[in-house]
Every structure is written in C-alpha cells, then in structure tokens.
Amino acid sequence: MTLEFKQVEKRVGAETHIYPTDLKLEDGGFNILLGTTLSGKTTMLHLMAGLDRPTSGEVWFNGKNVTRAPVQARNVSMVHQQFINYPNFNVFENIASPLRIQRTPAVEIDKRVAEVAELLNLTPLLKRGPSELSGGQQQRTALARALVKDSDLVLLDEPLANLDYKLREELRDQLPKLFENRGCTVVYATSEPNEALLLGGHTATLHEGQVTQFGETAKIYRRPKDLRSAKVFADPPMNTAPVAKQGDTFVLNDTVSWTAGEQQRGLGDSAYTVGIRPHHITPAARGAGAVPIVGEVLITEFSGSESIIHFRVEGRTWVSQAQGIHPFEIGTQAEFFLDSANCIYFGPDNELVSA
Amino acid sequence: MTQKTTHQKAWLLVTPVVVLVAFNALIPLMTVVNYSFQETFGNNIFFWEGTHWFEEVLHSDRFAASLVRQIVFTTIILLIEIPFGVAIALSMPRKGPWVSVCLVMMALPLLIPWNVVGAMWNIFALPDIGLLGKTLNSLGFDYDYTQQPFSAWFTVILMDVWHWTSLVVLLSYAGLSSIPEAYYQAAKIDGASPWAIIRYIELPKMKRVLIIAFLLRFMDSFMIYTEPFVLTGGGPGNATTFLSIDLVKVALGQFDLGPAAAMSLIYFLIILLTCWLFYTLTMKDEAQ
C-alpha cells in the first residue's frame, strides 16, 4: 500500500495552498504530517483522500494513478478533529455503518464490530448513543469506524486535538499499536512536535504549503534539513543565532566562542546560523563541550520536572530547559552552559551544513 | 479553507435540474424577451418593433406612477418590518418552555395563503362591519379603505407588516441563538449597557441574516400582488396599483402583450440590479 505524490500542486484562485510536492509515503507504515495551522495539513489529507483534486500533478496508490478517482472508489477512512459520529445511531451501529454500506453479512458485521470494540475498550458502551459518550469515547468510536473497514489508507486529521491532556496521552499511546500489522498506510496530521516524536514512524514537515523534509521521525528531529524544518519540529522553539567560524572556533560574540567539533572542521570560515535546542542549554555545566554564556534572566517557568528559563544576551532571547528546580532571581545576570556538542549549523541559505 | 471538488460525473446528476430550470425560467423568460421586441395581432403573426415598447413604457406616466407607488410602499414596509422584527426577536425568551410557544405564534401568519390574507383583511377592515374598520370609526377616525387613498395605504401596509414581520423575527432569532454565551458574559464583565450589547454584539452577529431578511423582504414586497389585489383591487382609483397589479392590467386586461413584456423586463432588471448592488455593498466589509 504505497501512496505517492508526483509533483502535486494545489492552487485556489491566485493562492497556492500546496506547492509542487513529491512525496512517497512509507509502505503500510505510520506517517505524520507535522505543521502549524494553515500550513496545508488538511489540504494534503484531502488530496490524499481524493476529497480534493490537485491543480496539477498525479497521485499514485499501489502503483495505480488515482488522481481522478473519486473518494468512493479509493477505500480510505478519515477521522477528524471534531468528533464526527452519526447522532441517531448507537455506538454499535456507528462502527457497523461502513460495513453496512459494503453489504457485509450480518454475522460478519457482529464479529468485526465486536473485535474492534474490544480493541478500543468500547465493548461496554456499544448500546449507547453518541450524546451519552465523553469526548474520548466519541473519538474512539470514530477511530473504530475507521478501523473496522480495513481501509488501504487511514487519514487522521489532528484526532486528539480536542481531547483532554491525559486522554490524549492515553490514546496517543494506543494509536500506533492499533494500526500495527494491519497493512494499511496511516497518515496522521498534527501541529504538536512532541506528539510526532512519541508516535514515531515517519514524519513530513510542512511549512507554508511546502513539504520541507520527509524521513524517520527521530532522524528529522536530530538532523533537520534546513532552518524551516528545524523550526517546525521544535517545541519549545529552537534557539538560533548568527555565529562566525574563524579557524577551528565558532564565535558568537566577544565573550562566547567554542571549538568546532570533528564534523565541523571541514566547514569554511564564514557566517553560519547555530541552532541549539533549549534542553541543550543548562544552568549547570554538562560534559566537556559546555560553553558558558551569561545573560539576564527574564522569566522562569517550572513544569513539574523541568524548569524553563528565558534569558537575554545582547538583545536576543534564549531559552533553557533543564531537569529539576533552578531558582533564579528575575532581572539578575546568570550563567548558563551551551552544549556545543549538540549544536547544529545552517549555512547562509539556511540549509543544514552540520549536525 | 473550504474547497469544492470537481467530478465529471456530477454533471450528469445536475442535468435534470438544468432542464427543469430551463423549462421553468429560461424558456418563459425568452418568450417575454421575444414579445418585448415585437407586435402581434394574434394568428402567430409578428412584426419587429425594436426598442419601441421599451421607450413607450419608460416614457409613460402610468408606469412612472406605479413605480413610484411601488418604491414608496417597499421603503415604508422595510423601514417598519426590519427594526420591528429585530426588536421582537430581541425581546423573545432565549430558553425555557416559552420559546416554542413564541416561535409557533410567530410562524402562524406565514402559514396563511396569500389570497386568504387579502380576504381576511378585506373583511376585518370593512368600515361598517369589520372589527378594525368599525373600531377605528367609533374612535373618531374617518376611516374607509374602499373610498380614501390614505386609508387604503394604511390598510395595505398594516396587512403586510402583520403578514411578514414574522419572517424577519424568525431569521433574526436564528441569528441571535447562534451567539455564544461567552460574548454576553464578557460584555457583562466589561460593564456594557443593554444598548451596547445590542449595538456591539447582537447586531454585528446578526448582520448576515439581516441581509438575507432584507433581500427577501425587498424582493417579495416589490413583487407584491395577491394581497392588495384581493384587498383593494388596486383602488380606490389607482391609489394602490403597484407595479405587478398594473402589469397584469396591461397584459391581461388590455392584452397589450408587447408593452407588458417590455414592462416585465424592466421590472425584472430593477429587482436584479437593486439586489446585486445591495449585496455587493454590504458584503464588501466581509471580504476584507
């Protein structure tokens, strides 16, 4: 079950919603579309489903050109951010609805609904109507409807966004397991980088209608192809600053500089942009590559296990995220440490040069 | 981010409607266009008249008089029905058992056939035996809609307001019901006066439905025929002869098909143009 975009473009009037895109999704795997609101995630899903037709380019599925095939002919399922169920059907009938359309025999329907309901812990709720369900249960029903059909392609459009935090955590844990060994290709759209990381699989980063990078989720996180992908895949945002390479040294300012690592030795002397994730800046020195940097503390936040400290150096705000509690007096100067071993560098065209 | 999908097969499904619309609207309309440029004396013999009928209609005092009456009538009923309808909608309860009672009461006038409305008011307003007419006269007003132009106008307008304000109420009420509770809570907290709530929350949120209400009432009142025809027959004299009543007189009374056809087209174009202008102007803000 491969889904492939060949130079797919979507324009509406004078606006380009999706720039020409080549994308080959992982065979029967879990794929994530990561991007902010209006970056084009929903349009991409609609193009994949066939709810929208590309302005130009082709969509191929399983070696067949399906660009002009209507949704009904594609065997896809979709789960939306809003909980969409038939309001006057109970949970059982909701889950059974796609099978009824396919004219599956009643015995088979009973069996398959029971299976899926068990998988999603819906068995005790089968007789209830959607209005008697909590948000999490409603969304599980919608997921069950997508699962029961044995679709070739399952599209999930921010399915957890409207759920409570803890419920989201729980369903996020279950989701990849649900689709394991089913042979279908799953595409999951989200705006939350942390969600993408925990779901695993493969990720395509979307920025203003362009797929900036596609690959294994953890790899993209550690080796973003360019500054755009790095910014899309960062929560909290990545710290970036201009640096100059002089010989074996990267110079940030008069007082902060560090020795280039093995991988950066080959880079020419020039101006670069350094990217450092907040958790690689800590109030305590960690390891050999720690570079001290002094700034004025602006805000400190404590999220339970971690502290998030915003500090300012020469007009630029930096963010440090560290385990434990680090009480800082706001407005005072404090010393932080950049982990130079975990810095990534972008060239003048914002393309990654070294990670 | 709503986009439409194109499917070639969809055209097949739409075809019956296209054919239906063609028979319903386009073919009769083309017939009217056809008549408006020709003269006929029956026997299917036609003479080309060019724009003669249009010139005649546009220069006729009779058409001008009906048009003025029509514009005055429509303006008056819009000025009454829209604010009145909004006011009623604002004062209706938002929840509780009274909601459905109010809604049914409001819907009642809309359920009565138009000629029945005319007949009802014809009797209701009779100066000698009608409840309205008799009451007005006993209160000292000299009221007789069959004889006095002013009384006739008063009755026609009152009848239209009675018949159609409900439509504005129902539309406005639907608009009001869709305003989230948080807006009212925020306004309370901001210390807004009841008038400020209407001015800055309710009216802006009702804008779209009010535009629809306005357009519907404009079109319907501009085309009004049945009720005044049954009530006054266009009289006394020509006092309540609105455009469509006049049109029927020309077309079927005098059988002047050419002028009637030209008149119909001019009539149609006025309505079309006004609606388009109004819609474009009011929607300009939304587009930004």
Add this chain to the structure above:
Amino acid sequence: MSKISLRQLKHSYLSNPSRDEDWALKSMDIEWSDGGAYALLGPSGCGKTTLLNIISGLLVPSSGRILFDDEDVTDTPPEQRNIAQVFQFPVVYDTMTVYDNLAFPLRNRGIADSDIGPRVSEIAHMLDLENTLQSKAAGLTADAKQKISLGRGLIRSDVNAILFDEPLTVIDPHLKWVLRSKLKEIHRRVGSTMIYVTHDQTEAMTFADQVVVMHEGTVVQIGTPIDLFEKPHHTFVGHFIGSPGMNVLPCNFVNGGPRFAGHPIETAGTARPAAGYSRLEFGVRPEFVSFCADGIPVEIEKVKDAGRYRIVDTRNGDVRIQLLVPEGASVASGSAHIQFDPAHTQIYADGWIVSEPAP
C-alpha cells in the same frame, strides 16, 4: 484587588440534589490571597469551570458563601464584582478597532477620553498590540484576539481578579508557548490576582504559584508545582500531573516494611498505614526510576524517543513500570533490573498518601 475566600461552597445544577454525584462541586473552603497566580487543574467534568463561574458571578452557588476581602459577594452580579475574564474562545467586539475594544470597559464606566488614551497605549505596549491599535479586531489572528480579551481586563484599575478559562485552547503550539510566558510576565508586572483554569498540567504548572487540583467536584490537593510533582497527596494527582504520570504500583507490608513483588521498597520516611485500608500502593515518578545492575527484574517492552529523553515501558509480571532515560544514554533490550529513588517514593492507602510520623 482583594483576597478571595470560598466558604463551604457547594453547587449542583439539579434543583433537588440527593446523591453524592448530583453535586458538581462538593463542599470546599479555599482562600486565594491577593496578587497570587493560581491554577485550577483537572480533567473535563471535574467542576473547575463551575467554580470559575461562581467566582465571576455568572453562577450563584447552591450553598456556601464567597467573599472578596471581607465583603460577601455571593449574590452580587458579575458587573459589580470587578472581575475580568478571558474565555476559551476569543471574545472581541468585531465592529470595533483594537483601540476601541481596549477602551470599551473604561468608556462603559464613564471615564474621560483623555484618561483612556494613555491607559490604552500602556496596555497595548505591554501586550505587543501597538501596531494593530487602529485595525478592526475581526480580522486578527486567534492569539491577538486572546490578547485583546486579556487587555480589556488589564486596562481596568479596579479589577479584583483576572480569570482565565482555558485561554490557550485555540492557539497553535508554537504560539502557546509565547503567550504563556507573556501571561507570566504580565502577572509579575501587574501583580493582580489571576486564576487560570485548564486541563493541561504544563500550562497550570508553568503559570501558577499555587495549583488547585480538582477531581469529581472535590479539591484533591492545593500546592506549589514542586509539591504536586514531588509529593502528590493522592494517586490521582500523581497520575494527572507529569507526562508520563507517576507509576502507581501495588505493594504489601511484610515485617513492617513495604514490599513490591517480593522486593523491599525504601521510602523517604518510615510510613505505616493505619489499619482498615482496602488497597495499598506506592508511587514513584518515571523520572525517579533508573536501571541498575541488581534490583527488581523487568522485561523491556518499548522505548519511545521523546527528543530530550526516552520513555521506556517495562513490565514486571502484570505491572507496567515506566522510566525516563536522558537523551544519549543507552537502553538495553530484553531483561533488565530497575531501582526506585527512595527520596521520591511514597506509600498510598486507598489512594491517599500515608504521611510519615513526625520525627
């Protein structure tokens, strides 16, 4: 500005509440001191929005009193309580400019235009809205609209408290972040009492000095973020706060000491539950579980990469135990041994923490 006290507050949406679950809020006494940053944290349906509406006056409680300083305001309507509120979905006056939106609460109170101008500029500056002051509020992004809602509260000098009802729901994650620290900064600058309702523990913990955790209409724990993290009073708090939440594992007492799967558990104090409980557990956060050479044997089931750390799912028999491993550290596969940090291990009887005896 004033202190807000809730005295034996109860509320039910039913006219004749009889059963326990008929109450949306079960009896509670809370004091909110002047100028504090508070969060009301809990899953949906726990009663946090009900409580917020009672404070703002949009709802009158079934019983109990609410006091601002020493004045009883239980029956005072919202407009007389001098409370500002920011809602889940941005509420702005569409037809007005940003300036007029901000000036609206002042104009309603009959304040002279000459006094309004400087105040609006000050607030707009604080919220980074200066460049949009003359634009129509309708066309702005969700985060700008949410700032306007907040601005309408900040602009009044007579505000007793600013209430937030899940204000970041419609904000994109990368902007959530900016707005969250903005709120914190503003609280520090303005110093008014702020109460923030949310189901998101990160938002609650980063914003508040004191977090009130609610569950099924009752307050389970009130404490600083550090208290809630390090010493949850109830297993619900342990589970709800922290992502992933606390491991809550069954144990029993043998020879006066707690044991898990036959292994003795060390805890911070010498906690002993009183008799009469039906369920005995101990809790330890994934942050405080680590691999070791010789400890409790587990099977490693799954490793999830969360970027700055990895979440390892392990299993001892039927019991799932999660632990966090920092980025870069290696994780074995198959069988391993784990240990718990005694300083961060607590015993719970029937869900409630068993406190250590006084030293």
